[in-house]
Amino acid sequence: MAWVRRSGNLLCALVVALAMMLLLGAGYGPVPALGRALAPAGGVWDSAGADPTAHDETLDLSGLSRPAKVTFSRDGYAAVDAASDRDLFVVQGYVTARFRIAQMDLARRLGSGRLSELNGPAQLESDRFELRLGLLRSARAEWAAYEPGSTVHEALTAYAEGVNAWLQRLGETGEWPVIYGLTGVRPQRWTPVDSLVVQKVFTQQMDFSTAPLTYELLRGSLGQKRTAEWFPHHAPTPQQPYDPGPYRTLPLDPVPTPDANAAAPTAAAAPASPEPAASPSATAQAAGQLLAELGQLPYAGRQERFNSNAWAVNGPAAGGGSMLAGDPHIGVSLPSSWFQITLRSPGYRVSGGSLPGAPGVVLGRNEHLSWSLTNASSQGTFYYKEKTSADRPGAYYWKGAWRQMEKVHYTIPVRGADPVGLDVDLTVHGPVMTMKKQTLAVTWMGNRRSDDLGAILRVNRARNHTEFRAALRNWRAPAMNFVYADDKGGIAAISPGTYPQFPAGTEPWRAMSGTGDDEMTGTIPFDAVPQVRNPPGHVISSTNQRQVGEDYPYYLGTAGYFDPGHRQSVILDRLGEDGTLTPADFAALQNDVTDELAARLVPALLAALDKDGLNARQRAARDLLAAWDHTMDVGSPAASIWWTFLSGYLSDVFGPWWDAQDVPADEDRSLDLTSLPIPLREALEHWTLHDPDNEAFTPPGGVRRDAPAVMRSAFGRAVDDLADRFGPRPATWTWGKLHSREIVAITGAPGLGYGPYADGGDPWTVNAAGGDLTSDFGPSWRMIVRWTGPGRGSATAVYPGGQSENPASPWYTNLVARWRDGRALPLPDPSGRSALDGAAWTVRPGG
Structure with missing residues (x-):
C-alpha cells in the first residue's frame, strides 16, 4: 500500500509537471517561453530520478571532521547527532538542502535581487525593490562584522559547506529540482551571506512596514483631524497587555552616528537655505507612487496580516509544572516556512522549527526550556522627506548643508534578456525609495546590524531563564515577543528589538522631515522593553496585541500596528477557567474558531433589528444569529451571516467618506474597505457599543443616521446577498460555502x-x-510543550505540509491532514532518549 500511495503521488507530480512543460514551453502571461529548457538532455527530464524520501545509506560529506548520524521518523523529521558543534551545522546544512534546496535558493534570490535570473523579466520590479531596500547590503556588512572563529562565523561557514556538498552532488547526478530543469539555470554555491539574506527576508516579512505612507494618503484625503481620530495612537477598545507594569524609565540607548561619507557636505558646502517644504499633496503623491509599486510585486514585500499566538501557564493550572503553546501565523505554503529538525552535539541539544537556509532552531525546546515567537508588531520602519533641488542633482539638505548622496550600482542578470543596471541612492536615513513628486528615504531597523542568529544559537544552548534572557540582549530586528516556559515551572515573556525614539513633537507615524530635526534620539534599553516573569495570575499570552498599557513611557507604534485583542480575550478566558490544563486543552484552544468580535457586536445587532419589521427570510437569519455560539465553524450559517453583515456594515459607514474624500484605496490595499482595516474595526466596535450617534455614521452631506440604522441596512443587504449566492434558505448558508x-x-x-x-x-x-x-x-506551525520537572518534558508539533519540497515525495503533503485535524506528532526529545523510527544515514568525513 505504501508503494501505491507513493506511486499515486508520483503520477500526480508527473501529470502536473507535464502540464507545466506544455504551458511553459509556449509561455503564458508573465511567464516567458522556456524553449530549450525542455530538451530531454539537460532539461526537466534530469530531475525525474531524484530520490523523494530517505532510506538507509552511508554517505561521505566534505567538511566533516568525524562521523555523524542522521535519523528520520517515518513522517520525515530529521535528527542529527554530531561529534562537534561545527560538524552539527555542516550536516544540518546538507540535510536541509537535500529536502529544501529550491526553497532556500528562491529565498536568497528574492532577498538578493536575483529572481530575474531564474524567472525572467517578470521579476525585475521585485529585484529592483529588494536591491533598493538593501537586504543584500546589510547581510554583507553583517557578515564582515563577525570575527573569524566566533560561534556565528563558524556556524554560518559550516552550514554553507553542508549546502554546497548537496549542490555538488546535484551537479554530479543532474537530479536538479524541476524549476532548474525547466529554466536551465543552476543555483550558485551557498555562502554565509546567503544565510543572512534568507534571515533578512524573514525580517522584512515581519518588520518592514508602509504604514507611514498610508497615513500620508489619509491626511491628504480625510484631513489631519479625522485621520488622527480614526487612526489613533491608542485604540479606543479595551486592551490586554501581557506586561501591565509598573514600568521603568531608563536612559535611551544611543544610536549609531550617520555614515561620515554619506553625511559629508558637498564641495559647495556653504550653508544654504533649503527650498520651501514639499506640500502635503506632493508627499501623498510620492507615498501613493511607492505603494503602487509595492502592490505590483509578486509577494507581499511588507508586514501584513500577522496573527500569531503564544501562551504559557504555570502553578496550579499546569499541575505544578509549566506548559507552553505556540503557533506563528504567516502564509501557509508547500513546502512549509519551517523545517523541523533535532540537533545534538556537545554544545547543542535542541529540537524544533528551523528556517530553511540558516543554522540552528528558531522556535522549539531544548533539555531545559521551550520558547515560541509572535510578532511584536511595533513600528520599525520610518520615512524621511529629503530636501532636494533641481539645481543640485544627487544632493540633499541635512543639518544645515547640502550633502551628496552615496550611490551603489547593481547589475541584474535576466534570463532570456540582457542584464539590467540599477543605481541606488543612499542618504543618512537610508535608501531612497522614490524621487517622484517628493524624495522619500527609508530608515528600516532590518537594515541595521542585528546579531539575531547569534541570539538564536545562544537561546538554543540556554539552560535557564537568566541565560535565555541574556541570549536575547543583542536581538535587534525584527522586534519579537518571546514566550518561554522551563523545566523548573517558570514562565516568562520578553520583547527584544530596536524601538526608535524621537524628539518631543515629532510624528514618526508620518513621513518626517529629512533636514535634521526629526532624527532618532535613541532606542529603548533592553531592561525597559516589555517583559514579565512568573506573573501572579500564572498566565502569559502574546497575540500581537500592544504589550504594555498607555502609561508605558516609550513609543512603540500607533493603534494600527497592533492586534485588537479578540484572540487574546478568548485565550485568557479559556486559560482562566478552573482546573488543571492538559496538552489536549491547549490543542483544542489552538484550533478554536470563536469570533470574539461577533460575541461583542451581535447582541447590539439583534437589539437594532425589529423582529416584526423583518420579512420571513430576514427573521430566519436573525434567529440563526440569536442562537449562535459565535464560532466560525465550517457548517455554521450564522457565521456567513455575521461575516457578510460586518463587511457591509463597515463599508456602509466608511464607504461614503472614502468616496467623498477621494481616499486612494486603489493605491494602497490596506485602505481597501473589504480588507476590514484594524483601526476602522476598532472604531466601529467602540462607536457601536459606546457612541452610536457618532458623526461618522452620517455620510457627508447625507441624512442623519445612527449605528442601529446602519446595522439594519447592512443586515438586510447581507441577507439578500447570501440568498442570491446560495438560495433562499438561510439554514443552508454555511460558512464552508463562503470560506x-x-x-x-x-x-x-x-x-x-x-x-x-x-x-x-x-x-x-x-x-x-x-x-x-x-x-x-x-498557523504555520503548532507546538505544545509540557514540563513536569527538571529535565522532564514532552512536546508535540505539526505544520501544514511535509519535510520535502518534491511533489513526488510522500513527505510533501503527509502532515496536512494532521494539521487540519489538530493531531500533532511528538516533537523528538533533544536528549536522544527516544529514537526515531525511520531511515538512518551514516555520514563519514570525505567526499
Whole structure:
C-alpha cells in the first residue's frame, strides 16, 4: 500500500509537471517561453530520478571532521547527532538542502535581487525593490562584522559547506529540482551571506512596514483631524497587555552616528537655505507612487496580516509544572516556512522549527526550556522627506548643508534578456525609495546590524531563564515577543528589538522631515522593553496585541500596528477557567474558531433589528444569529451571516467618506474597505457599543443616521446577498460555502498546492484564517510543550505540509491532514532518549 500511495503521488507530480512543460514551453502571461529548457538532455527530464524520501545509506560529506548520524521518523523529521558543534551545522546544512534546496535558493534570490535570473523579466520590479531596500547590503556588512572563529562565523561557514556538498552532488547526478530543469539555470554555491539574506527576508516579512505612507494618503484625503481620530495612537477598545507594569524609565540607548561619507557636505558646502517644504499633496503623491509599486510585486514585500499566538501557564493550572503553546501565523505554503529538525552535539541539544537556509532552531525546546515567537508588531520602519533641488542633482539638505548622496550600482542578470543596471541612492536615513513628486528615504531597523542568529544559537544552548534572557540582549530586528516556559515551572515573556525614539513633537507615524530635526534620539534599553516573569495570575499570552498599557513611557507604534485583542480575550478566558490544563486543552484552544468580535457586536445587532419589521427570510437569519455560539465553524450559517453583515456594515459607514474624500484605496490595499482595516474595526466596535450617534455614521452631506440604522441596512443587504449566492434558505448558508483555505506552492505553480477546501476560522479567531475568503494564511506551525520537572518534558508539533519540497515525495503533503485535524506528532526529545523510527544515514568525513 505504501508503494501505491507513493506511486499515486508520483503520477500526480508527473501529470502536473507535464502540464507545466506544455504551458511553459509556449509561455503564458508573465511567464516567458522556456524553449530549450525542455530538451530531454539537460532539461526537466534530469530531475525525474531524484530520490523523494530517505532510506538507509552511508554517505561521505566534505567538511566533516568525524562521523555523524542522521535519523528520520517515518513522517520525515530529521535528527542529527554530531561529534562537534561545527560538524552539527555542516550536516544540518546538507540535510536541509537535500529536502529544501529550491526553497532556500528562491529565498536568497528574492532577498538578493536575483529572481530575474531564474524567472525572467517578470521579476525585475521585485529585484529592483529588494536591491533598493538593501537586504543584500546589510547581510554583507553583517557578515564582515563577525570575527573569524566566533560561534556565528563558524556556524554560518559550516552550514554553507553542508549546502554546497548537496549542490555538488546535484551537479554530479543532474537530479536538479524541476524549476532548474525547466529554466536551465543552476543555483550558485551557498555562502554565509546567503544565510543572512534568507534571515533578512524573514525580517522584512515581519518588520518592514508602509504604514507611514498610508497615513500620508489619509491626511491628504480625510484631513489631519479625522485621520488622527480614526487612526489613533491608542485604540479606543479595551486592551490586554501581557506586561501591565509598573514600568521603568531608563536612559535611551544611543544610536549609531550617520555614515561620515554619506553625511559629508558637498564641495559647495556653504550653508544654504533649503527650498520651501514639499506640500502635503506632493508627499501623498510620492507615498501613493511607492505603494503602487509595492502592490505590483509578486509577494507581499511588507508586514501584513500577522496573527500569531503564544501562551504559557504555570502553578496550579499546569499541575505544578509549566506548559507552553505556540503557533506563528504567516502564509501557509508547500513546502512549509519551517523545517523541523533535532540537533545534538556537545554544545547543542535542541529540537524544533528551523528556517530553511540558516543554522540552528528558531522556535522549539531544548533539555531545559521551550520558547515560541509572535510578532511584536511595533513600528520599525520610518520615512524621511529629503530636501532636494533641481539645481543640485544627487544632493540633499541635512543639518544645515547640502550633502551628496552615496550611490551603489547593481547589475541584474535576466534570463532570456540582457542584464539590467540599477543605481541606488543612499542618504543618512537610508535608501531612497522614490524621487517622484517628493524624495522619500527609508530608515528600516532590518537594515541595521542585528546579531539575531547569534541570539538564536545562544537561546538554543540556554539552560535557564537568566541565560535565555541574556541570549536575547543583542536581538535587534525584527522586534519579537518571546514566550518561554522551563523545566523548573517558570514562565516568562520578553520583547527584544530596536524601538526608535524621537524628539518631543515629532510624528514618526508620518513621513518626517529629512533636514535634521526629526532624527532618532535613541532606542529603548533592553531592561525597559516589555517583559514579565512568573506573573501572579500564572498566565502569559502574546497575540500581537500592544504589550504594555498607555502609561508605558516609550513609543512603540500607533493603534494600527497592533492586534485588537479578540484572540487574546478568548485565550485568557479559556486559560482562566478552573482546573488543571492538559496538552489536549491547549490543542483544542489552538484550533478554536470563536469570533470574539461577533460575541461583542451581535447582541447590539439583534437589539437594532425589529423582529416584526423583518420579512420571513430576514427573521430566519436573525434567529440563526440569536442562537449562535459565535464560532466560525465550517457548517455554521450564522457565521456567513455575521461575516457578510460586518463587511457591509463597515463599508456602509466608511464607504461614503472614502468616496467623498477621494481616499486612494486603489493605491494602497490596506485602505481597501473589504480588507476590514484594524483601526476602522476598532472604531466601529467602540462607536457601536459606546457612541452610536457618532458623526461618522452620517455620510457627508447625507441624512442623519445612527449605528442601529446602519446595522439594519447592512443586515438586510447581507441577507439578500447570501440568498442570491446560495438560495433562499438561510439554514443552508454555511460558512464552508463562503470560506475556504488553501496551502499554496511556493513557486505558484497550479496543481502543486493543497486545496482550496472548505474550512472554519476567520482573521481574528485563535485558529486564524487571514486574508481573503480563500485564505492562504494561518498557523504555520503548532507546538505544545509540557514540563513536569527538571529535565522532564514532552512536546508535540505539526505544520501544514511535509519535510520535502518534491511533489513526488510522500513527505510533501503527509502532515496536512494532521494539521487540519489538530493531531500533532511528538516533537523528538533533544536528549536522544527516544529514537526515531525511520531511515538512518551514516555520514563519514570525505567526499
